[in-house]
Amino acid sequence: MLGNIVSAELMYSNNLEKIEVIRSDGRIADIDPGIVKCSGNLIARFQDTSLLDQATARTPCEIAFGWTIDASRSLLFTAHRVFLPRGNRQIQGPGGIQMPFAWQAALDPVLTKTCTVVLTNDVASY
Numbered sequence: 611m612l613g614n615i616v617s618a619e620l621m622y623s624n625n626l627e628k629i630e631v632i633r634s635d636g637r638i639a640d641i642d643p644g645i646v647k648c649s650g651n652l653i654a655r656f657q658d659t660s661l662l663d664q665a666t667a668r669t670p671c672e673i674a675f676g677w678t679i680d681a682s683r684s685l686l687f688t689a690h691r692v693f694l695p696r697g698n699r700q701i702q703g704p705g706g707i708q709m710p711f712a713w714q715a716a717l718d719p720v721l722t723k724t725c726t727v728v729l730t731n732d733v734a735s736y
Contacts, residue, residue: 616708618652620675620687622725648689648715648725655708662709665694670716686728689715 625645652673654661664671670693676686694711717724 614655614657616653616655618650618675620650620689621648622687623647646717646724649713650689651710651712653708653710661694665696665711668693673713673715682730682732684728684730686730688726688728689713690718690721690723690726691716 623646625647650673656662670691672688672690673692674686674688676684678684692713692715694713715724
């Protein structure tokens with residue numbers, strides 16, 4: 611573990627706008643599903659300088675956000691190739707040094723995905 615997350619925020623947009631035009635083939639007209647944005651903010655309380663060193667070196671990481679109710683019910687969002695910005699301000703807190711990061715995810719060239727969402731529940735199908 612590189613540190614404790616004090617707070618986090620995940621934003622996802624596929625840049626689709628509501629269009630009232632349905633083409634003759636049944637598809638929605640005038641959308642561009644290829645423009646995806648996955649970003650967010652997090653505040654980390656460091657246990658060491660590994661996370662800060664990773665941001666400074668511009669090395670991508672993977673960030674996962676999730677909720678678990680029990681072993682059979684959970685929701686997990688994973689941003690696969692996240693670049694943390696170089697920190698410009700550190701905050702001294704009661705448990706150590708904290709730093710805010712406004713991050714941006716990129717397309718992972720191996721997985722060919724930016725973000726994956728996994729829902730685990732007892733519903734057989736949707």
